Amino acid sequence: MKTAxxxxxxxxxxxxxxxxxxxxxxxxxxxxxxxxQDVDLAAYDLxxxxxxxxFGRFHRSVxxxxxxxxxxxxxxxxxxxxxxxxxxxxxLEQIAKSRDAxxxxxxxxxxxxxxxxxxxxxxxxxxxxxxxxxxxxxxFFQDLAAKSAKGR
Numbered sequence: 672m673k674t675a676x677x678x679x680x681x682x683x684x685x686x687x688x689x690x691x692x693x694x695x696x697x698x699x700x701x702x703x704x705x706x707x708q709d710v711d712l713a714a715y716d717l718x719x720x721x722x723x724x725x726f727g728r729f730h731r732s733v734x735x736x737x738x739x740x741x742x743x744x745x746x747x748x749x750x751x752x753x754x755x756x757x758x759x760x761x762x763l764e765q766i767a768k769s770r771d772a773x774x775x776x777x778x779x780x781x782x783x784x785x786x787x788x789x790x791x792x793x794x795x796x797x798x799x800x801x802x803x804x805x806x807x808x809x810x811f812f813q814d815l816a817a818k819s820a821k822g823r
Contacts, residue, residue: 672816674699675712676719676750677737679730685752685782686723688800689808693750696812704732713742717775717819721750723782724758737766746819748775750808752782752800775819778811780804 676694678701680687690701702710704722712718720737722729729751741747747767751758757779767774781799800808 674717675715677702678721679704692809693812704736724753747772749777751779
């Protein structure tokens with residue numbers, strides 16, 4: 672199963688930690704959204720969008736890349752890390768629906784956050800993502816790839 676993941680992982684690199692574990696699972700290509708606004712995703716069976724949470728949403732570069740490059744009829748999934756609260760993924764879901772994409776699932780976990788006001792008191796969610804959360808992301812992808820390969 673050929674997989675592409677378009678991501679943005681700035682600030683602390685929390686999301687990239689999850690993606691590095693996933694990339695070890697097989698034929699996975701990672702595209703950093705800030706550098707890959709013109710990426711051809713047509714050859715991929717499964718397409719992921721991943722980001723840390725920025726003001727309650729996925730990073731704008733990931734959303735823009737999805738708007739511009741998501742082909743019709745693909746299987747998609749979402750991965751995210753967050754400090755305080757889970758992101759609103761409605762915009763990405765709308766993009767996927769408009770392209771007749773099949774949403775296969777999402778995985779999210781806490782991530783150490785020292786952005787903005789959190790910096791004043793040393794940050795929140797220290798120690799995250801944990802080894803268990805990183806392993807959970809790899810397991811999520813493993814299960815997702817198996818489900819996708821079966822055609823569900």
